Amino acid sequence: MTTALFDSVSSIDWSNWKAKDIATLMFIIKDGKILLIRKKRGLGAGKINGPGGKLDPGETPEQCAVREVQEELLVTPENISYHGISLFQFTDGYSIHVYIFSATDFKGTPTETDEAIPLWFELDRIPYQEMWEDDGIWLPLVLKGQRFHGKYIFDGDSMVDHELVNLGPLKK
Numbered sequence: 001m002t003t004a005l006f007d008s009v010s011s012i013d014w015s016n017w018k019a020k021d022i023a024t025l026m027f028i029i030k031d032g033k034i035l036l037i038r039k040k041r042g043l044g045a046g047k048i049n050g051p052g053g054k055l056d057p058g059e060t061p062e063q064c065a066v067r068e069v070q071e072e073l074l075v076t077p078e079n080i081s082y083h084g085i086s087l088f089q090f091t092d093g094y095s096i097h098v099y100i101f102s103a104t105d106f107k108g109t110p111t112e113t114d115e116a117i118p119l120w121f122e123l124d125r126i127p128y129q130e131m132w133e134d135d136g137i138w139l140p141l142v143l144k145g146q147r148f149h150g151k152y153i154f155d156g157d158s159m160v161d162h163e164l165v166n167l168g169p170l171k172k
């Protein structure tokens with residue numbers, strides 16, 4: 001029996017890599033502030049993150065991203081942009097492929113739910129120390145309106161390796 005070793009981005013054959021889960025993240029950025037959540041359950045519970053979650057069958061990534069914000073914060077994001085993907089391989093074998101979006105507007109009032117507490121942050125006060133370790137690498141690109149493609153190896157909560165490609169400004 002062979003055991004897969006996930007110790008670096010370059011040790012993985014990404015062309016044949018398929019994630020166990022597909023998920024989304026949505027960052028609403030308005031009036032110089034970003035809407036984040038304190039996540040109450042699921043992967044990354046306790047951390048601060050953007051709203052998001054796993055794709056339901058038949059959904060596009062953008063539909064999923066909108067639905068997850070509606071479910072977690074009772075608001076609907078508007079004027080949405082697609083930034084790219086982050087591929088996460090965990091050393092225990094779990095993997096997740098995440099599509100990342102931002103929005104410049106929303107309808108409704110951010111409201112606490114069973115899944116999340118809404119939190120607004122000034123753009124220069126994002127609490128990276130309470131977020132996933134990789135977020136400090138790519139969230140600045142979301143704020144700058146850039147597209148990107150990232151690959152990350154995680155051992156539990158610790159990032160072991162990463163590779164991030166900046167693909168330039170958003171396509172309008």
Ligand SMILES: Nc1nc2c([nH]c(=O)n2[C@H]2C[C@H](O)[C@@H](COP(=O)(O)OP(=O)(O)OP(=O)(O)O)O2)c(=O)[nH]1
Pocket residue numbers: 023024025041042043044049050051052053054055088096098132133134135
């Ligand atoms: N910012 C950030 N988000 C991440 C990282 N890794 C990772 O899976 N996520 C996000 C992607 C998803 O939005 C979320 C994981 O999905 P989830 O467990 O919330 O899924 P869900 O809401 O559908 O929950 P459930 O059905 O399992 O209860 O975490 C990361 O390194 N950084």
